[in-house]
Amino acid sequence: MTASTLAAAFLSAAIGADPPDDFALSPPPGPFVEQSLEDASKTAPFAAGTPVIATTYFYWYDAATNLHVIDPDGTDALTDHPPTLEGFSYKSVDWHARQLDDMIAAGIDVAMPVYWGVPYTADTWSDQGLPKLVAARERLLQQGKNPPAIGMFYDTSTLAHNSRHWHVDLTTAAGQRWFYGTIRNFYSYIPARHRACIDGKPLVLLYSVEFAAGVDEKLFPAVRELFRADFGTDLYLVKMRGWPGEADSEYQWGGSIAPRILDTAGIGPGYDHSAVPGRKPLVRHREDGRFYEFAWQRLLGMDPATRPWLVHLETWNEFHEGTEICETAEYGRKYIELSRRYADRFHARERFDPAAGPPVPEVVAAAPAKFEGLHVVPKDDGDGPLVLRHVDGRTAWSTTRNRQSEVHRYMYFDADYAFLYDGNDSLELTVGYFDAGPESFVLQYDSCNPELNGLKQEFREGGRQEIEDSGTWKEVTFVIPHARFADRANECDFRLASQRSDLKISHVSLIRVSEKQGGSE
Numbered sequence: 001m002t003a004s005t006l007a008a009a010f011l012s013a014a015i016g017a018d019p020p021d022d023f024a025l026s027p028p029p030g031p032f033v034e035q036s037l038e039d040a041s042k043t044a045p046f047a048a049g050t051p052v053i054a055t056t057y058f059y060w061y062d063a064a065t066n067l068h069v070i071d072p073d074g075t076d077a078l079t080d081h082p083p084t085l086e087g088f089s090y091k092s093v094d095w096h097a098r099q100l101d102d103m104i105a106a107g108i109d110v111a112m113p114v115y116w117g118v119p120y121t122a123d124t125w126s127d128q129g130l131p132k133l134v135a136a137r138e139r140l141l142q143q144g145k146n147p148p149a150i151g152m153f154y155d156t157s158t159l160a161h162n163s164r165h166w167h168v169d170l171t172t173a174a175g176q177r178w179f180y181g182t183i184r185n186f187y188s189y190i191p192a193r194h195r196a197c198i199d200g201k202p203l204v205l206l207y208s209v210e211f212a213a214g215v216d217e218k219l220f221p222a223v224r225e226l227f228r229a230d231f232g233t234d235l236y237l238v239k240m241r242g243w244p245g246e247a248d249s250e251y252q253w254g255g256s257i258a259p260r261i262l263d264t265a266g267i268g269p270g271y272d273h274s275a276v277p278g279r280k281p282l283v284r285h286r287e288d289g290r291f292y293e294f295a296w297q298r299l300l301g302m303d304p305a306t307r308p309w310l311v312h313l314e315t316w317n318e319f320h321e322g323t324e325i326c327e328t329a330e331y332g333r334k335y336i337e338l339s340r341r342y343a344d345r346f347h348a349r350e351r352f353d354p355a356a357g358p359p360v361p362e363v364v365a366a367a368p369a370k371f372e373g374l375h376v377v378p379k380d381d382g383d384g385p386l387v388l389r390h391v392d393g394r395t396a397w398s399t400t401r402n403r404q405s406e407v408h409r410y411m412y413f414d415a416d417y418a419f420l421y422d423g424n425d426s427l428e429l430t431v432g433y434f435d436a437g438p439e440s441f442v443l444q445y446d447s448c449n450p451e452l453n454g455l456k457q458e459f460r461e462g463g464r465q466e467i468e469d470s471g472t473w474k475e476v477t478f479v480i481p482h483a484r485f486a487d488r489a490n491e492c493d494f495r496l497a498s499q500r501s502d503l504k505i506s507h508v509s510l511i512r513v514s515e516k517q518g519g520s521e
Helices: 093-106 125-142 173-188 219-231 287-300 334-347
Strands: 044-046 052-057 110-115 152-154 196-198 201-206 236-240 249-251 264-267 310-313 363-367 370-372 374-377 386-391 394-399 408-415 425-434 440-445 460-466 473-483 494-499 504-512
Touching (some): 052 201, 093 110, 093 334, 110 125, 110 173, 110 196, 110 201, 152 173, 173 219, 249 264, 370 374, 374 504, 394 408, 408 504, 425 440, 425 460, 460 473
Parallel strands (some): 044 196, 052 110, 110 152, 152 201, 264 310
Antiparallel strands (some): 196 201, 363 370, 363 504, 374 408, 386 394, 394 504, 408 494, 425 473, 425 504, 440 460
8 A cells, every 4th residue: 555655655754763751742633522412413424234335546646746746856756647737736625626526526535635644743745635635525515516525644654754753652651542542632633523334333444454563452542532522423433454442343444455345344456566666466357347346246246235335446546556446547447337337236225146248267377378267376576586598499387496485386377366365265276397307296276175264275286297297298286275366375365385496387276176076175
């Protein structure tokens, strides 16, 4: 997520000591803290269990100053682009109003500004943009429209990256005040009538716990108590997986790369952070909207009575990482229209019939010059770099030494989501290999074997093939039970592993098999 991983590029603060024990909150920067319960009851009325679609709203752009538009070295900071840079600014009420109006067209209920504010200053774009957003929503209401309500996405990277160089420990009283103060400051700008509330509780989605110097299960109760004292109501907390303590719901970031369907569902249209300096290559192709449709169809294919009722669309307008569904120069309004098509079905509690979707391929295959629903994924900066070699009349992928190990060599593969994603299927994997080099190679794959957990499940061993050193091309077939293929094997579905010598592969293919054919255990 750019709101954290661009920290090195956009923030120069080094992580230092904790906030002092006597750290105290300044008065709230906005006027909307001490409001009566009557005022709080006038918030946007969403009820738990009722379908709600929220999206992360990145408002850090300002074309006039090039903030988040041009990198410090003068290069383009955006992978995808708005249709125009005119008025492209967090300072513009008109710009915010256009975004909210387009969210109406997309069927979105809640806009969640990604808040980078800190509790000791309001002199940032993150604070200055919120009153403009509120004014834009008020304008649309006066026009008789029903714009998305405003919730909070708490970008917790500020716990580690801030101008005071503090690394916030949330197990301390000072750290808890910091955490609460960030939420308080955000909602101090948002009048009650503009807040997105679930059962009367203002909505807060939390980003990663990894930025905190420390955290325990005492944090959420302490923050809720402080919020109730000031605002007269509780919070509706949706935590990202990893936070300790009890929240109202749980989600996982990364829905633009693969659907993340937890208590709160996360889906997105694709991912490409090629414009972000210092990043390792990572692309989830949009496939002309097919990936986004697949994600929606997967959610809508679940029983409406039990599927998640809160959806996080990732994202509305994160142009750095190419996850936006808003109007762009590259895609026009395609993803607004796709969003509305599926949002209407979600709000109506319809269930998607998989038979109405594209046919599921029974076979996927890959070779160095041919990819049919299966891709080799080089990990050049990781443990799986690859090179092409010509061996005994064939072009082949070959492992090579990596920076992480002198011994281990890996070759990663990713199957198309339409073939299998987050399932429990029985497959056969056929591998063409050159019978020379290492002593053997091993298949490791992303499984859902209930007898395993953690890395043993994500990299389950699926068989070993001994190398006889004949110097000829051979073929082997592995039976793969309980294949899950949810991109958990280092963002891939399976890998072939060898030691000390390079493994050479000419082709791979996957086919579905019945339980009778050896798929069960």
